Amino acid sequence: MxxxxxxxxxxxxxxxxxxxxxxxxxxxxxxxxxxxxxxxxxxxxxxxxxxxxxxxxxxxxxxxxxxxxxxxxxxxxxxxxxxxxxxxxxxxxxxxxxxxxxxxxxxxxxxxxxxxxxxxxVLGMPGLTAYFGLRILEPKAGEICVVNGAAGAVGSLVGQLAKQKGLTVIGFAGSDEKCNWLTNDLKFDYAFNYKKISLEDAFKKAAPKGVDVFFDNVGGDFFHEMVTKHMAHNGRVSICGSISNYNDTEKHKFPQINMDILFHELTIRGFMVYSFEKEFDTAFNDMVPLVKKGELKxxxxxxxxxxxxxxxxxxxxxxxxxxxxxxxxxxxx
Incomplete structure (x- = not known):
């Protein structure tokens, strides 16, 4: 037995x-x-x-x-x-x-x-989520990318993949130690401890003209402030998760954001990684060599x-x- x-x-x-x-x-x-x-x-x-x-x-x-x-x-x-x-x-x-x-x-x-x-x-569901969630943002060299939950399983990979495509990458994480890992080891351009700095102050330094692509793992107040205050014209947002809300017992209500989306002509898309299942082999063909060579940490x-x-x-x-x-x-x- x-x-x-x-x-x-x-x-x-x-x-x-x-x-x-x-x-x-x-x-x-x-x-x-x-x-x-x-x-x-x-x-x-x-x-x-x-x-x-x-x-x-x-x-x-x-x-x-x-x-x-x-x-x-x-x-x-x-x-x-x-x-x-x-x-x-x-x-x-x-x-x-x-x-x-x-x-x-x-x-x-x-x-x-x-x-x-x-x-x-890195070569499972989180890695695939980072790969396809960034791809739908259609990132372009020279643009500015923001990822929150940046020291997590998905966010840490999103930032590296965006750097490889020539974007300036800004990460937000919850401790100085995590932020140091992002900048020193993963080569993020900026990493901010969201417990110590406001988004307004962070973006005055890192993206005063706005953010082109935003990969959201957190939701809640962070998402709302990004969409209403810090996205550039024609900015794109992918919604991967909303961990700040997972323990909520009732839904929070925010002021309407539709006019901000309209006037900035933003594209906001939620995605589920298994919708891309037919393309998983393509992602692995790209990512496995990077991991083995130490180029995707x-x-x-x-x-x-x-x-x-x-x-x-x-x-x-x-x-x-x-x-x-x-x-x-x-x-x-």
Whole structure:
């Protein structure tokens, strides 16, 4: 028998997320597999802000949903030999039983010397989000790009990709340490601690004539002030997330902004990364060489142990992570 542990969400999240919202459940699973079945152990698991508002708990235990990189530990399926690494939306569980392997995805590139954890970060959903979210902004060399949540899994990549296209990049993050990482290591042109400086003062220094492209991870007051005060004529905005609002129990109302959008002829577009799924291979072809050559840098905040899932998740909403938050739950190789 294999003991499977699940982090479950029995009653949903209540306002601000808490570790107490999640409960650990254990169950025994027989190792006597049927033909076609694959038994896997979670090696790395992802925690992401979107989990606060998107998706439903899985199965009778209400297992918390999410993506994992898993290792095959027993198999009766010829497509998945022992030791194979795969990706699956298997949820927050220590082990997973696939009935036929159809819900498992091979890592779509050669890892080389990279850790498999990159498949959940820089070369996974966050990396793809940065790639396509920037692309829809149609960035042009010489323009000014702003990204908030700039030291996170997505924002840190957006800024680097924009720099490679010849844009001036301005990042906003929540600590001096993060801002130093953005300017010193990732070569952002400017990085501001939003807890210490107003947008007005920041843009007097960095973009007095306005911002051409704005990649929004935060929403709320930041988005409203950007659209009404700091966008250049014909500016473009992509809305990736709104983490400042994810714990809200009721919607905030802002003064109307439609006239600001009209007179500045702004383009504002929300996007979901899986709308670009048919083009994922193109993105990987561009990004994998950059990562391997060290030209697209990344950082992971690694939590050791499956029991750290709730703490890793709650930490996202406190700004405790730099780069991608990842939980290492199993051994590899």
């Amino acid at each position: 294999v003991k499977i542990r699940h982090w479950t969400l029995p009653n949903g999240f209540k306002a601000h997320v808490s570790e107490n919202d999640l409960k650990l459940v254990e169950e025994d699973l027989s190792e006597d597999l049927q033909q076609g079945e694959v038994l896997l152990e979670s090696v790395y698991l992802s925690v992401d802000p979107y989990m606060r508002i998107h998706g439903d708990p899985i199965g009778p235990h209400k297992t918390m949903f999410g993506e994992a990189c898993l290792k095959v530990i027993k198999t009766r399926n010829g497509e998945f030999p022992l030791g194979t690494l795969v990706l699956a939306n298997s949820g927050w569980r220590s082990h997973y039983l696939s009935k036929d392997g159809k819900d498992l995805r091979s890592i779509p590139y050669d890892l080389g010397s990279l850790s498999p954890s990159v498949s959940l970060g 990344f950082k992971e905040t690694l939590f050791e142990g499956f029991e750290q899932m709730p703490a890793a998740f709650v930490g996202l909403f406190k700004g405790e992570n730099t780069g991608k938050a990842i939980v290492k739950a199993g051994n590899y190789p």
